[in-house]
Amino acid sequence: MALELTDAERATAAGGDGRAMAMRIVVATAELLGAPRLIPIASAHIDGALYHGDSGTLFAERLVAGGAKVAVRATLNVGALDLTGCSKNRLPGREAGMARRMMDAYRGLGCEPSWTCTPYQAGHRPLRGSDVAWGESNAVVFCNSVLGARTNRYGDFLDIACAIAGVAPDYGLHRPENRIATFVFDVGALPADFLASEIAWPVLGSLYGREAGDDVGVVAGITAHPGEDALKAFGAAAASSGAVGLFHVAGVTPEAPDLDTALGFGKPTRTIKVTREMAADAQRRLSTAELPAAIDAVAIGSPHLSPREFAELERLIGGRRLAVPFYACTGRHVLAELERRGGRAALEASGVTIVADTCVVVTPIMPENITGVLMTNSGKFAHYAPGNTGYSVLYGSLSDCVESAVAGKPSLTEMAL
Amino acid sequence: MTALQAEVLVAGSGGTGEALILDAPISFWGGVDPKAGRIADVRHPQHGRCIAGKVLFLPGTIGSSSASAVLLELAHNGHAPAALVLHQPDAILLLGLIVAREMGWETPIAVRLDRDRFAPFRDAQIEVAADGRVSAIP
Numbered sequence: 001m002a003l004e005l006t007d008a009e010r011a012t013a014a015g016g017d018g019r020a021m022a023m024r025i026v027v028a029t030a031e032l033l034g035a036p037r038l039i040p041i042a043s044a045h046i047d048g049a050l051y052h053g054d055s056g057t058l059f060a061e062r063l064v065a066g067g068a069k070v071a072v073r074a075t076l077n078v079g080a081l082d083l084t085g086c087s088k089n090r091l092p093g094r095e096a097g098m099a100r101r102m103m104d105a106y107r108g109l110g111c112e113p114s115w116t117c118t119p120y121q122a123g124h125r126p127l128r129g130s131d132v133a134w135g136e137s138n139a140v141v142f143c144n145s146v147l148g149a150r151t152n153r154y155g156d157f158l159d160i161a162c163a164i165a166g167v168a169p170d171y172g173l174h175r176p177e178n179r180i181a182t183f184v185f186d187v188g189a190l191p192a193d194f195l196a197s198e199i200a201w202p203v204l205g206s207l208y209g210r211e212a213g214d215d216v217g218v219v220a221g222i223t224a225h226p227g228e229d230a231l232k233a234f235g236a237a238a239a240s241s242g243a244v245g246l247f248h249v250a251g252v253t254p255e256a257p258d259l260d261t262a263l264g265f266g267k268p269t270r271t272i273k274v275t276r277e278m279a280a281d282a283q284r285r286l287s288t289a290e291l292p293a294a295i296d297a298v299a300i301g302s303p304h305l306s307p308r309e310f311a312e313l314e315r316l317i318g319g320r321r322l323a324v325p326f327y328a329c330t331g332r333h334v335l336a337e338l339e340r341r342g343g344r345a346a347l348e349a350s351g352v353t354i355v356a357d358t359c360v361v362v363t364p365i366m367p368e369n370i371t372g373v374l375m376t377n378s379g380k381f382a383h384y385a386p387g388n389t390g391y392s393v394l395y396g397s398l399s400d401c402v403e404s405a406v407a408g409k410p411s412l413t414e415m416a417l
Numbered sequence: 418m419t420a421l422q423a424e425v426l427v428a429g430s431g432g433t434g435e436a437l438i439l440d441a442p443i444s445f446w447g448g449v450d451p452k453a454g455r456i457a458d459v460r461h462p463q464h465g466r467c468i469a470g471k472v473l474f475l476p477g478t479i480g481s482s483s484a485s486a487v488l489l490e491l492a493h494n495g496h497a498p499a500a501l502v503l504h505q506p507d508a509i510l511l512l513g514l515i516v517a518r519e520m521g522w523e524t525p526i527a528v529r530l531d532r533d534r535f536a537p538f539r540d541a542q543i544e545v546a547a548d549g550r551v552s553a554i555p
Contacts, residue, residue, distance in 0.1 A: 032426065032511055153482055
């Protein structure tokens with residue numbers, strides 16, 4: 001089907017300014033995708049402000065020079081720099097300068113300087129059923145799955161182009177028929193104490209992502225709402241190991257009041273019955289370091305930590321001094337609250353480095369150490385840290401991460417078996 | 418001389434170069450070095466080869482939402498392929514070319530051709546014409 005544009009869209013694309021450039025990018029992409037039309041969007045979350053090279057900075061500055069402004073609310077994902085000054089960065093001067101120019105350009109386009117991968121915990125929560133253009137894989141999957149708003153996995157350039165043009169290609173997960181689950185991921189046979197543990201959701205998420213690819217599935221066998229932080233961890237892990245843009249949890253997420261509804265009252269193409277062995281194997285696969293004698297650092301906060309997760313971290317540390325560097329990544333929306341109640345000072349006194357506006361796998365903050373072992377409770381950090389930082393990874397619960405950081409050597413007590 | 422008509426996905430002025438037919442799908446993000454165009458994925462069978470200036474035949478791509486950023490960076494620093502021949506259109510990857518064109522940078526043409534028809538072009542000098550005709554230069 002050929003793409004049909006309105007007269008107004010055609011007129012916008014024919015212009016010579018930044019908005020015209022944005023519209024032409026959206027239109028060209030819609031043509032490649034085979035979308036029949038463009039649809040209005042209610043908001044955007046922009047992942048394009050992370051510096052990968054000069055071309056991205058020049059692109060954003062071209063839009064600014066063309067007078068472009070976002071037409072809808074647009075929050076910003078992490079940049080390469082911690083503008084709050086909480087943490088220091090090893091990015092060389094020229095790159096840091098280009099990264100800063102890029103962050104400034106996106107602000108100049110009217111984007112909110114939220115600098116977080118959890119906009120949905122920073123007050124940006126589009127309405128269920130609304131069409132939006134979000135980037136950053138964990139934010140996309142949370143937006144679709146937990147909020148029930150509709151977005152595809154928007155990437156660099158297209159996210160900001162849609163935000164400026166105010167429209168997106170009518171394609172993929174914007175269309176209700178593509179949001180129906182085609183397979184069942186049944187966790188009902190797993191022990192209740194494992195399902196209630198903190199590691200269950202990131203571990204199961206990484207398994208789900210590998211099984212799903214880019215299919216939409218529904219998790220069955222959950223009897224109580226696990227909380228937003230658990231769904232956040234599940235989605236982030238699933239979107240790291242697979243191209244997951246949407247999942248349902250029967251009885252929990254908005255488009256899955258029950259299993260039949262999630263499946264569109266059809267038959268699933270397959271049912272994956274998750275066993276204890278599968279969960280244990282998925283947990284083992286999150287680690288790349290084999291039983292190290294010592295750990296060199298701990299990193300948590302991918303996705304960015306919520307106030308509740310910070311409170312749990314403070315409780316577990318209990319004022320003790322940590323033996324290895326400990327990085328806790330979050331957004332500035334959480335930082336303000338943490339400072340108000342004295343949490344930041346207490347954590348820093350224990351040796352925690354708070355990282356705001358960015359995170360340790362997208363920019364060089366941790367000491368360079370290609371033989372180092374990084375411990376984390378994040379399925380997403382576990383997936384990306386080896387490639388992006390050189391550290392090998394040991395996966396464990398938050399409690400195990402804290403005890404290991406106090407001792408300087410691994411303490412693993414929470415396992416899937 | 419082997420010549421086939423391919424469908425133009427992203428228009429460009431056409432290009433000539435040595436064929437590089439990938440034996441496995443690739444993720445541009447993490448799989449291709451954005452500075453020089455070398456295949457950086459150690460698990461890829463053609464790890465270490467350089468895509469700059471080649472007519473790059475892609476049997477498949479592994480979707481990453483930052484693939485477009487890598488291709489744009491290559492177009493900007495002069496290390497892009499001379500032309501891309503894709504088995505399947507990958508909108509996110511090709512977005513890199515769409516943006517490069519908007520920026521006024523030299524943009525290689527991208528065409529679609531079934532991967533079963535890649536073989537005759539192996540190791541040849543290839544021309545991809547602006548109308549999408551792919552031919553081996555004798």
